[in-house]
Amino acid sequence: AFPVTVEHGFGETTIDERPERVVTVGLTDHDAVLALGVAPVGVTDWFGDQPHATWPWAREALGDAEPEIVGDAAALNHERIAALEPDVILALYAGLTDADYDTLSGIAPTVAAPDGVIDYGIGWDEQVRTAGRVLGEGERAEELVADVEQRFADAQAAHPEFAGKQGVVASPYNDLISVYAPQDPRGRFMADLGFTQPPEIEELAGSAFSADLSAERGDLLDVDVVVWIVGSIESDVPRFGEDPVYSALDVHTGGHEVFVENLSPAGGATSFVTVLSIPFLLDELVPQLADAVAGTGTGA
Numbered sequence: 001a002f003p004v005t006v007e008h009g010f011g012e013t014t015i016d017e018r019p020e021r022v023v024t025v026g027l028t029d030h031d032a033v034l035a036l037g038v039a040p041v042g043v044t045d046w047f048g049d050q051p052h053a054t055w056p057w058a059r060e061a062l063g064d065a066e067p068e069i070v071g072d073a074a075a076l077n078h079e080r081i082a083a084l085e086p087d088v089i090l091a092l093y094a095g096l097t098d099a100d101y102d103t104l105s106g107i108a109p110t111v112a113a114p115d116g117v118i119d120y121g122i123g124w125d126e127q128v129r130t131a132g133r134v135l136g137e138g139e140r141a142e143e144l145v146a147d148v149e150q151r152f153a154d155a156q157a158a159h160p161e162f163a164g165k166q167g168v169v170a171s172p173y174n175d176l177i178s179v180y181a182p183q184d185p186r187g188r189f190m191a192d193l194g195f196t197q198p199p200e201i202e203e204l205a206g207s208a209f210s211a212d213l214s215a216e217r218g219d220l221l222d223v224d225v226v227v228w229i230v231g232s233i234e235s236d237v238p239r240f241g242e243d244p245v246y247s248a249l250d251v252h253t254g255g256h257e258v259f260v261e262n263l264s265p266a267g268g269a270t271s272f273v274t275v276l277s278i279p280f281l282l283d284e285l286v287p288q289l290a291d292a293v294a295g296t297g298t299g300a
Contacts, residue, residue: 006133008112010101015109018136019087025076025104026093026113027120030067031274032131033090034058036140039065042084045072048268055268057280076100082107088134092127093185095119120209121183124148128275144275151279152192155286159193161293166223167195169270171262172230172239177213179221181205185273189281190227193289198223218246225292226251227258227285229267233298255295258288 005014023042024030030043030053039062045053053069054062070080081089081104089110091101096112096119104110111134113122122130125145132141156162169186170179179201180186187197200220204211213220230236237259241247251257260267269281291297 002136004133004136006111006130007115008130009115009117010096010098010105010110010112013105013109013111015088015111015134017087019134021085021087022090022135023070023081023084023086023088023108024090025071025081026091026122026127027073028093028272028274029090029127029131030054031058031272031276032092032124032128033135034061035128035144035275036132036135036137037061038135038137039063040067041086042070042081043067044076045069047073047271048263050268055272055277056265057269058276061276076104078103078107090131090134092122092130093120118183118207118209121185123188124185124274124278148275148278151282155282156194159286159290159293162194162289165195165225165293166198167193167225167227167289168197168201168221168223169227169229170221171228172236173212175215177215177218177221178210179205179213180210181208184209186227186270189270189273189278193286195225215243215245218243219249221246222249222251223256224251225256225258225289225297227260227270227289229260229262229270231262233259233261255297256292257297258285258292259298260285 003014003016005012022040024040025044027044027046030040033040043053052067070077086108089104089108091112128144129141132138167190168179170177182197182202201211260270266284269277
């Protein structure tokens with residue numbers, strides 16, 4: 001029912017009638033919109049150089065639509081957004097400043113992440129539920145959430161060995177190691193499978209989506225499973241065996257690693273963690289996680 005008022009981190013936004021022209025500026029928001037049966041007219045292109053910024057798991061939902069690229073992880077093209085004459089702008093998986101929000105809301109009603117959610121920290125379920133409220137598809141959103149929650153429950157039931165094990169997702173970043181925190185979608189994905197995280201990671205991350213570790217603090221990665229997102233398995237993986245700290249850890253010597261390439265569908269899905277990418281990701285990653293827990297991971 002419209003009008004609908006949605007509260008978020010910048011206040012509240014009222015949408016008077018069902019939006020037809022939707023622009024998503026959150027880096028993964030178009031997945032939630034597509035899952036609800038709406039093709040956005042504008043999207044952001046996070047990474048991967050996919051056609052219309054749409055990865056394989058979402059292309060069936062996109063159909064013949066050809067949304068325009070209105071920005072990327074670095075910047076938005078406000079003129080291009082305005083030219084699309086949107087009825088609503090979604091900025092859920094985003095890191096908006098006050099100035100960003102003021103500019104966008106001057107173009108069209110803009111809905112940001114809920115209050116208290118860190119930048120780039122909205123969960124997949126909250127993302128699709130918020131999009132569902134905005135688009136008048138709340139019932140469909142709940143159906144999607146229930147389906148994905150059941151898939152997680154099925155994966156946990158099939159792999160009770162995951163319960164209570166420590167598992168993290170990490171990525172080399174320049175000379176640092178980014179470990180995704182519990183409030184990040186990647187951290188939540190592991191938790192939804194039954195894994196826990198070392199409390200030190202959450203403490204170091206604070207209000208950010210990741211904790212950036214120096215190579216000397218690689219000992220914090222001595223957990224039961226590490227999922228590494230790397231640029232290239234061929235060129236990047238050998239470096240892990242050369243690191244004097246990490247190479248001596250049981251997580252490495254015991255074969256408790258999973259490696260995915262950033263630009264592969266599995267790597268993209270590991271970063272997106274949306275209502276559309278999760279079913280694909282569960283099929284791709286869960287068998288590898290089982291191997292890693294058993295000590296026969298891809299890094300062995």
